[in-house]
Amino acid sequence: MAEAFQFELVSPERLLVSEQVEAVVIPGAEGEMTVLAHHAPVMTTIKPGVVTVKTAGGKEERYVVFGGFADILPSGCTLLAESAVAVGDIDRADLARRIQDAKEDAADAKDDQSRSKAEQFLAQLSTLESALLAA
Amino acid sequence: MPSLKDLRNRIASVKATQKITKAMQMVAAAKLRRAQEAAEAARPYSERMGSVLANITQAIGDDAPALMTGTGKDDVHLLVVCTAERGLCGGFNSQIARLARDHIRRLLADGKQVKIICVGKKGFDILRRDYASMILERVDLREVKTLGFVNADAIARKVIHLFNEGGFDICTLFYSQFKSVISQIPTAQQIIPAGVASAPAEATAGGNAVYEYEPEPGEILTDLIPRNISVQVFRALLENAAGEMGAKMSAMDNATRNAGDMINKLSITYNRQRQAQITKELIEIISGAEAL
Numbered sequence: 001m002a003e004a005f006q007f008e009l010v011s012p013e014r015l016l017v018s019e020q021v022e023a024v025v026i027p028g029a030e031g032e033m034t035v036l037a038h039h040a041p042v043m044t045t046i047k048p049g050v051v052t053v054k055t056a057g058g059k060e061e062r063y064v065v066f067g068g069f070a071d072i073l074p075s076g077c078t079l080l081a082e083s084a085v086a087v088g089d090i091d092r093a094d095l096a097r098r099i100q101d102a103k104e105d106a107a108d109a110k111d112d113q114s115r116s117k118a119e120q121f122l123a124q125l126s127t128l129e130s131a132l133l134a135a
Numbered sequence: 136m137p138s139l140k141d142l143r144n145r146i147a148s149v150k151a152t153q154k155i156t157k158a159m160q161m162v163a164a165a166k167l168r169r170a171q172e173a174a175e176a177a178r179p180y181s182e183r184m185g186s187v188l189a190n191i192t193q194a195i196g197d198d199a200p201a202l203m204t205g206t207g208k209d210d211v212h213l214l215v216v217c218t219a220e221r222g223l224c225g226g227f228n229s230q231i232a233r234l235a236r237d238h239i240r241r242l243l244a245d246g247k248q249v250k251i252i253c254v255g256k257k258g259f260d261i262l263r264r265d266y267a268s269m270i271l272e273r274v275d276l277r278e279v280k281t282l283g284f285v286n287a288d289a290i291a292r293k294v295i296h297l298f299n300e301g302g303f304d305i306c307t308l309f310y311s312q313f314k315s316v317i318s319q320i321p322t323a324q325q326i327i328p329a330g331v332a333s334a335p336a337e338a339t340a341g342g343n344a345v346y347e348y349e350p351e352p353g354e355i356l357t358d359l360i361p362r363n364i365s366v367q368v369f370r371a372l373l374e375n376a377a378g379e380m381g382a383k384m385s386a387m388d389n390a391t392r393n394a395g396d397m398i399n400k401l402s403i404t405y406n407r408q409r410q411a412q413i414t415k416e417l418i419e420i421i422s423g424a425e426a427l
Contacts, residue, residue: 008179008183010179010180010183011180011284012177012180012181012284012287012365012366012369013173013176013177013283013284014176014177015176015179015180028349029349029350030349030350040347041345041346041347042346042347042348042349043187043190043191043346043347043348043349043352043355044348044349044350044355045349045350045354045355045358069187069355069358069359071183071187071190078183080180080183080184080187082284082362083284
């Protein structure tokens with residue numbers, strides 16, 4: 001059995017998870033990464049995606065996050081999400097609304113830099129939606 | 136001297152008022168509990184945000200983005216004044232407005248330019264009297280049932296947008312800090328440029344670990360700082376919501392007690408007068424009988 005470490009998932013509204021876990025898969029901005037105990041200190045932004053948490057009890061829980069960042073230390077991992085919900089509770093209408101917003105942002109963007117940023121965000125959201133539909 | 140009927144009416148009306156204030160007090164108490172829970176739930180996020188930000192500022196050194204270092208001037212000030220949407224909560228709104236007004240007066244005396252964004256109707260109503268021309272915008276949260284992060288985010292985005300356009304140099308947030316049910320402290324907090332001064336003190340919290348950054352620290356920071364501003368605004372709004380309910384509860388408690396006192400006094404007058412009238416009638420009857 002792998003060693004457990006402290007994992008916390010916080011959104012501005014509340015503390016979602018705070019418990020001992022074995023492994024966490026984070027959708028990092030530059031690719032997915034799995035965090036185990038004694039991970040080297042890393043700070044990364046996260047893109048919209050699914051966080052998979054394997055608790056010390058052997059259960060697997062999944063949460064959908066929309067952007068944010070992760071603060072990883074050897075002693076534990078803190079994920080600050082802009083907004084986060086358990087996969088079971090995801091509101092399809094809300095997701096559709098976010099995608100709609102992202103589309104509008106992409107269309108309204110004034111310069112190339114902000115347009116490419118908005119389009120990237122839109123692509124990430126679409127990937128997330130298809131991943132959720134498949135699940 | 137009011138007649139017996141007048142007194143009866145007065146007592147009935149004060150009783151009705153007392154019932155209303157009592158009900159409002161209970162509603163405020165229930166809402167206060169919820170607001171307090173929300174404020175507490177939001178605390179971990181802003182605390183973590185603070186320590187992460189401190190860590191990253193240390194790592195990045197001097198080339199922090201403009202939101203953090205400011206424009207280097209302090210000619211134009213933006214004040215974001217957060218108050219409640221509703222009154223009947225004692226001195227809550229006027230306290231915040233007074234703090235903001237003192238601040239404005241000081242800035243104007245120094246020859247600075249002042250711009251105001253009002254969040255909440257009450258502060259707008261008070262500041263409009265003196266500084267109508269400086270108010271850029273009024274954010275209405277009246278329709279909002281439960282305060283979400285999106286509301287704060289929208290306000291923060293407006294502020295950042297304005298900053299990027301060069302609309303102001305320094306941004307200060309006015310709100311009321313929730314200390315306890317009976318005491319709320321009006322507070323002014325500078326959010327742009329972000330207070331870097333507090334960073335070294337908090338840096339130890341995250342340990343002196345050498346972080347790896349993914350992507351580059353600068354990129355993370357440009358992403359992080361607008362979010363930090365949203366979080367600060369969100370926290371201010373939550374503290375305000377809790378403070379408003381606390382103030383309303385104690386104001387309504389006072390009102391209920393005052394109404395009770397008033398009812399007691401009126402009842403005494405009413406009973407005395409009724410007794411006086413009975414005595415008078417008795418005297419009339421007896422003296423009439425004696426005259427026969």
